[in-house]
Amino acid sequence: MNPTILLLICFTLFSKLGISAETPTIRLGVMTSGTLAWELAAMKNEGLLENAGFTLETVALTNQQAGKVALQAGSVDMIVSDWIWTSSMRAAGNDYTFHPYADTSGGLLVPANSPIKTLADLKGKKLGVAGGELDKNWLLLQALSQQQGIDLNSSLEKVYGAPPLLNQQLASQRIDALLTYWQFAARLEAQGYRQLLSGEDIVRQLGITESVPSLGYVFKQSWGDHYKPALQQFLKTAQAARDKLCNSDQSWQKIANLTETDDAGTQQQLRTRYCQGRVERWGEAEQKAAEKIYQMLHQLGDNKLTGKIEQLQPGTFWPSN
Numbered sequence: 659m660n661p662t663i664l665l666l667i668c669f670t671l672f673s674k675l676g677i678s679a680e681t682p683t684i685r686l687g688v689m690t691s692g693t694l695a696w697e698l699a700a701m702k703n704e705g706l707l708e709n710a711g712f713t714l715e716t717v718a719l720t721n722q723q724a725g726k727v728a729l730q731a732g733s734v735d736m737i738v739s740d741w742i743w744t745s746s747m748r749a750a751g752n753d754y755t756f757h758p759y760a761d762t763s764g765g766l767l768v769p770a771n772s773p774i775k776t777l778a779d780l781k782g783k784k785l786g787v788a789g790g791e792l793d794k795n796w797l798l799l800q801a802l803s804q805q806q807g808i809d810l811n812s813s814l815e816k817v818y819g820a821p822p823l824l825n826q827q828l829a830s831q832r833i834d835a836l837l838t839y840w841q842f843a844a845r846l847e848a849q850g851y852r853q854l855l856s857g858e859d860i861v862r863q864l865g866i867t868e869s870v871p872s873l874g875y876v877f878k879q880s881w882g883d884h885y886k887p888a889l890q891q892f893l894k895t896a897q898a899a900r901d902k903l904c905n906s907d908q909s910w911q912k913i914a915n916l917t918e919t920d921d922a923g924t925q926q927q928l929r930t931r932y933c934q935g936r937v938e939r940w941g942e943a944e945q946k947a948a949e950k951i952y953q954m955l956h957q958l959g960d961n962k963l964t965g966k967i968e969q970l971q972p973g974t975f976w977p978s979n
Contacts, residue, residue, distance in 0.1 A: 682888040683713040687725040687734040690718060691918065693760070693841075693932055694738055699913045700899040710895055712888035729754070729876065736877040741948060741974055742794065742955070742963065744876050748971035755879040755976040757893065758871035762840040762935030763857030764788070764795055767828070770850045774835055777803050777855075781813045783834040786824040788842065791816075794872065795837055797958045798860045798951070805864070844931040848924040861951065868947035871937050882976055890978065904933035945975050 688694050698716065701707050707714060717734050719725045725737035730752075744756040768774045774783065777799075787796045803810040817824070817833055821842040828836045828846065835854070836846070847853060855863075861870065875893070882889050902909040910929060917928050949970050956964040 681711065681713050682885045683715055684885070684888065684892055685715045685717060685733070685735045687719045687728050687737040688716045689721065689725070692738070696903060696913050696916050696932075697896055697899040699916060700902050700909055701895060703912045704899065704902050704909060706895050706898055706902075711891045712885075714892070735881055736875050738873055739876040740794070740872055741874060741970070742952065744874075745952070745971045745974040746965055746967065748973055749965070749967045753879045753973070754876055755882060756874045756876050756974055757882075757976045757978060758874040758937045758940050759896075760873050760932075760935040761858070761869050761871040761937055762931060763872045764837070764839040765843045765856040765859075766799065766835060766837045766854045767843055767846050767851045768835045768854055769828070769831075770852050772834065772852065774854065777806060777808055777810065780810060780835060781808070784815045784817060784832070785810075786817045786819065786827055786833040786836040786838070788819070788821040788824055788836070788838040790818050792963045793837070794955065794963070795857050795860065797955050797963065798857075798864065799837060799855075801954050801958055802860055802863055840931050840935070841928065844927045845919070845924055847931075848921065848927040864954065866947045866950055868944045869937075869939065870944055870948045870951060871940065877976075879973060879976065886978075893978070900933075900936060903929070904936065948975075 686694075686698075688698065698714075701714075717728065719728065719737070722737075722739060725734070726739060726743065728734045729737050729739075738759050739756075741756045744754050747754045774780060787793055789796070800810050817827065819827070821838050824833065824836050824838060825842055825846060827833045828851070829849075838846075840857075843853065843856075857872070858869065877889075903913065904910075914925050917925050919925060919928075952964065952970045953968070956968055
């Protein structure tokens, strides 16, 4: 057959099927202060986006809530969020799905010389909680304390607030302990504060041995399935960028300014915690563990976090294989 005619037939067929011959574009919502910005910079610095099989378009976000709004409005194709929200959106009839990004989840910190050694020592103290009363780590910490016969919710004073403000309150001794996100915990650790429990420790002491990523890429399943090769290539590229930042001092130094600190010790602690958050396994065991965590959370906080839905919705986790 004449090559020109063959090309015309292929073009016509692709058009009827809705398939574009152009390189797919992924519109990614990104917070400028988040670690995703580190990886995007590393992708560029290391040439990982050259001949990547997709075009990456970034959309600046002010916070996670803005990302959720942008995703629902169709302004972006993908954001970083959590699987609890993803499940709730599926319960409402949306086809959002989740693929893991990181399993760092913050921690409970106290001053280095604090007499607080156990959860029981928090009785009568003032605890700062980043993220509010429905923060996942706070709910799980309550579940752990109940297993130990302690009612943290009524035995201490709670202060809710933004992480930077709570860091300042801990430094000025206006609170005795702080449960906060991993980046802010790492900054405190670099200043000598002691981590009493990490988010991973809390989950493990609740009887769950698998590492369950708290954050992931969230997108419409229909979009992910349609652009599956490009999406899988992006995920591999993102992992390669993270590995570069963790394994190469030179690559790390190129993005160190994005940590928003000039202190070498703080930068190093941020890098350490960031690299510990690499997702090493994500399979049936981890997904079943997530379901167990969900059921624990559903029993706490008067169901305000999970709503009336007792179980994770089918399809919450993207079947990438």
